Amino acid sequence: MVANAAEDLGAKERLKTSLEQATAIFAEKNIRFTELRRKVFEEIAATRASVGAYEVLDRLAKKGTRLAPISVYRALDALLEAGVVHRLESKNAYFACRRMDKPRTGRPPIFLSCEKCGAVQEVDGDEIFRAIDTAASGAEFNTRVRFVEVSGTCHDCAAHRPA
Ligand SMILES: [Zn+2]
Numbered sequence: 138m139v140a141n142a143a144e145d146l147g148a149k150e151r152l153k154t155s156l157e158q159a160t161a162i163f164a165e166k167n168i169r170f171t172e173l174r175r176k177v178f179e180e181i182a183a184t185r186a187s188v189g190a191y192e193v194l195d196r197l198a199k200k201g202t203r204l205a206p207i208s209v210y211r212a213l214d215a216l217l218e219a220g221v222v223h224r225l226e227s228k229n230a231y232f233a234c235r236r237m238d239k240p241r242t243g244r245p246p247i248f249l250s251c252e253k254c255g256a257v258q259e260v261d262g263d264e265i266f267r268a269i270d271t272a273a274s275g276a277e278f279n280t281r282v283r284f285v286e287v288s289g290t291c292h293d294c295a296a297h298r299p300a
């Protein structure tokens with residue numbers, strides 16, 4: 138089914154690690170990592186790209202877990218709340234946190250989204266968010282929701298691009 142067995146194994150390892158990290162974060166925050174939340178998280182963490190709620194619903198249905206959209210949205214809310222997934226606003230899709238192994242600094246990341254393969258990365262956006270706050274307060278504007286998403290080409294796709 139998968140051409141590259143080694144790659145498949147790597148993906149499985151990554152998913153296993155993500156699950157362990159998410160489990161630890163849920164425990165630390167005293168939030169229940171229910172079976173449903175776990176299942177939804179697995180579907181999101183299984184890919185480097187972002188996944189829409191209905192895609193999660195479809196994938197789970199194919200595995201025999203039929204859910205109402207509201208159940209998936211509730212599970213997604215819990216995952217967002219715990220910080221183990223993030224929402225890509227521009228695509229209305231979700232992806233697993235890429236920095237669960239890093240100490241949680243509370244510093245907001247910016248999201249880099251590849252237009253070719255759909256992979257999402259997160260990098261430290263502290264300075265950018267500080268600049269946004271400065272600009273907003275200059276306009277006497279109280280910020281509430283702030284997110285920064287950048288579209289472009291990821292390292293892997295750039296490397297494969299014909300010269
Ligand atoms: Zn993150």
Ligand SMILES: [Zn+2]
Pocket residue numbers: 251252253254255256290291292293294295
């Ligand atoms: Zn890419």
